Amino acid sequence: MSRTRRHSTGAALPQGGAGDTGPTTLFIGGLGRSGTTILELSLATDSRVVSLGEVTHLWRRSLLDNETCGCGLGFRSCPFWTQVGELAFGGWQEVDPARVIALKRRLDRSIQTPRIGLGLLSRSTRAEVREYASYYTRIYRAAAEITGASVVIDSSKQASLPHLLRADETLDLRVLHCVRDSRAVAYSWTKTVSRPESQTERHATMVRYPPPLTAAKWVQHNLVVEGLRPRGVPVLRVRYEDWARLPRAEVTRALAFAGLEEQPNDRLGDDSVDLGPSHTCSGNPARFRHGVIHVRSDEKWRSQLPRRTQRLVAGVTLPLLAAYGYLGRRT
């Protein structure tokens, strides 16, 4: 297979070598609105890393709706994703998005993870799990092959997905468990955020949740990620607040977890990061930001989320909120 390291969109492609063992897949898990988009792009400032964005949404938003890639081109026009499709499947026309979406609806759900983890599946369902996982793993391997990256990031966050990816026993899967104070996450989900990448709606916005629902989802998603450890999947927890305080140190720690030794990286400062174009297929619109940004923790929730709501969210999420170090001191 050919290894192309240049293409015409201007987005920097990583250098390095995938090696004989294939790429490491670094899956970012947790609940959305935990600051993971800028973290993902910060990790991708390392030349050995390629970030793909939220691959879980590729089937509908990219293949069916042709939403905008992180490089600014529509998915179908992006040379990187065209190459990935050709290498992974012989072209995207060989993939039936409706089939993948149907499998996703049936299998890729938090409620399914206990059955999957315990192997309580029929033979036909096991075959479907392998098929579903293969759509993702082919993309990861093709992206590594094309770019020469040794680490591929999927920031899907959907916590049930890595449980299914275990069906490919040859995949070097590691999970970055991103957590953020549940009260901050609850506040973030109440805000209106536009989705400029949408090609089907003129004024599309990201979905919003009321704080009690976000609190329940926060607990559920984090528990599903925690459930990976007993299944033998390496998991590293990164707190948004720590990363926002010490971005370089936390990125270095996460990359070491992915098997990458520290190397000079002038795009990553002690409290800033120089974001470049990426080929993230989907994700928070923050992925379209370019240039140097100063990283700092967004603490607006402390003044903007009503006290009563803060207490409610803290109550619902209490055990994990305490376990993750969010109670007792200001983090």
Ligand SMILES: [Zn+2]
């Ligand atoms: Zn692109």
